[in-house]
Amino acid sequence: MNIPFSPPDISDIELNEVIDTLKSGWLTTGPKTKLFENKIAQYTGTSMGVCLNSATAAMELTLRLLGVGEGDEVITSAYTYTATASVIEHVGAKIVLVDTKKNSFHVDYEQLEKAITPRTKAIIPVDIAGVMCDYEKLFEIANKMRGLFNPSNKLQKALGRIIIIADAAHSFGATYKGKRSGSLADFTCFSFHAVKNITTGEGGAVTWRDIPGIDNQEIYNHFMLLSLHGQSKDALAKTKLGGWEYDIIIPAYKCNMTDIMASLGLGQLQRYPELLERRKQIIKMYDKAVKQAGIEVMEHYTDEYSSSGHLYLTRIPIKNESLRNVLIEKMAKRGIATNVHYKPLPMHTAYKKLGFQINDFPNAFDMYRNEVSLPLHTQLKDEDVEYVINNFLEILKESIYHYVT
Ligand SMILES: *Cc1c(COP(=O)(O)O)cnc(C)c1O
Numbered sequence: 001m002n003i004p005f006s007p008p009d010i011s012d013i014e015l016n017e018v019i020d021t022l023k024s025g026w027l028t029t030g031p032k033t034k035l036f037e038n039k040i041a042q043y044t045g046t047s048m049g050v051c052l053n054s055a056t057a058a059m060e061l062t063l064r065l066l067g068v069g070e071g072d073e074v075i076t077s078a079y080t081y082t083a084t085a086s087v088i089e090h091v092g093a094k095i096v097l098v099d100t101k102k103n104s105f106h107v108d109y110e111q112l113e114k115a116i117t118p119r120t121k122a123i124i125p126v127d128i129a130g131v132m133c134d135y136e137k138l139f140e141i142a143n144k145m146r147g148l149f150n151p152s153n154k155l156q157k158a159l160g161r162i163i164i165i166a167d168a169a170h171s172f173g174a175t176y177k178g179k180r181s182g183s184l185a186d187f188t189c190f191s192f193h194a195v196k197n198i199t200t201g202e203g204g205a206v207t208w209r210d211i212p213g214i215d216n217q218e219i220y221n222h223f224m225l226l227s228l229h230g231q232s233k234d235a236l237a238k239t240k241l242g243g244w245e246y247d248i249i250i251p252a253y254k255c256n257m258t259d260i261m262a263s264l265g266l267g268q269l270q271r272y273p274e275l276l277e278r279r280k281q282i283i284k285m286y287d288k289a290v291k292q293a294g295i296e297v298m299e300h301y302t303d304e305y306s307s308s309g310h311l312y313l314t315r316i317p318i319k320n321e322s323l324r325n326v327l328i329e330k331m332a333k334r335g336i337a338t339n340v341h342y343k344p345l346p347m348h349t350a351y352k353k354l355g356f357q358i359n360d361f362p363n364a365f366d367m368y369r370n371e372v373s374l375p376l377h378t379q380l381k382d383e384d385v386e387y388v389i390n391n392f393l394e395i396l397k398e399s400i401y402h403y404v405t
Contacts (some may be wrong), residue, residue: 001335001387006195009275009378014267021263029228030236032259036266037205040190043173043269044182046207047216050223051262055169055191055204057255059124060087061226062165062187062206065219067153068093068121075115076124076167077107078344078361079368084124084167085345093121095354097345099361105298105313106133108363113141118148121156122163127171127181129341130197130308131298135176135184138164158213159186170310172198173276177304182207192261197275197310198268200261225249227256278378279309282385286312286374289389293396311341312376316396318403321369328372330395336388339373 021032033051040049052058068074070092076084078097088095098115101108105128112123123142125133142162151157166185168174174181182188192203208219228234230252238246268275283300290297296315300307316324324340331338344364346356358365374388 001384003336003375003380003384003388004377005337005339005373005375006377007379008194008199009271010264011267011271013270014264017263017267018260021259024259026236027260028235028258029256030259032262032266033257036257036262036269039266039269040182040205041207043272044180044188044207046183047210048220049182049205049207050220050227051203051205051257051265052223052227053204053255053257053261054083054193054202055167055189056083056087057227057253058189058191058204058206059083059165059167060090061223061253061255062189063087063091063093063122064226065222066122066155066163066187071119072121073117073119074122074124075112075120077126077128077364078346078356079105079107079128079342079364080126080167080345081169081342082345082348082350083169084126085351088124089354094119095351096120097351097356097361100363100367102363102366103296104363105129105367106131109134109137109141113145116141116145116148116162118150120145120148120162122165124165124167125185126167127169127174128311129298129300129313130170130174130310131300132171132174132176132181132184132305132307133166135164135166138185155211155214158211163187165189169193169196169204171308172196173272174308175306181308183209185209186211192265192268197279197308198265198272200257200265200268203257203261203265205257226252227254228252229254275378276309279376282376282380283307283309283312285382285385286376286389289393290314293393295396309376312374313341314372314374315367316370316372316399318396318399319366319370320403323399323403324370324372327395327399330399331391334391334395336391337375340368340371341373342368344368 072093074088075096164185166188169191171181192200230250233246346358
């Protein structure tokens, strides 16, 4: 048996889309990227979308677009992947990490509120595993703390409060109270990295909610400038006969999506409803078996929200890192790839150097030390899921026996 953790699911639909692009004579940002942007906006229920080369770029450019930088603070969860926090450092702002709520993989909203200062410009909530954060609560906090907010440019003034930028690397297709991820936060950043639910190899996108008094086209154009050298015309516009001339408006960055990537994404998006449905079936199978065995898991589907089913995080009944790691090795010996999401940021060298200590994040540490993520992807057959469950429960039983005796 060989059960990988999260291989991409590529069908003839994607292959044909990519071949079509390769034969078209246009490989970089062009008609396919624009079409993918429109489809993403349509799918998420927003006015516009921008495609970039990663979620990291999407988050960083969003902070730059908003003029967040030196002297500002941005709050995020200690329980996430480094990209969520590193972008704050990239733009020169201060990273403020908040612990998770006890027994939750999501940030603690009470502690988050207490972390707000007059320097706070944005919050980056993380829709971990595809389960969306409580956006009603987040906006309630941002609105309540309006008085502390010090806007320093037109966009910040128009928003008039702390800005909510979702790290939605996991939550494309998820819903919260009937609304799709992408249409809830002020800005939402998606990842199409190879291990994510929907992939373009590497890739990302950002969508945003309409902002009163701000022209969406202006935001779009600003993203275009930031992502393509600050150049007044993109490559396609420059190829128009006689249209060589351009200006450089800002010495900006380079993180545009190519049409090859976008065509892969267009194929994936066509199949996405089926892919989401298959993820749901697998989660239901896991839930049934795992909950019976007394293992804690996240709820992916409730009356309030529906997850994108990106990761299956479990909390085994052994609160011990090294025994958890032995269990992971034993699973690997039986051909099953598992993973840990996440080692909290304060445990990594880079964040220790910034002065963070895991002792200050006891809830995040508590979530991490017995977390095991099971394989979850659309190549899994029912027999594979059963094989994972049987081996997981068997190995766990052995481990608990050794743990208590
Ligand atoms: C994958 C991931 C990212 C980064 O996405 P890229 O597209 O690789 O930049 C950010 N945040 C989380 C939570 C992720 O899992």
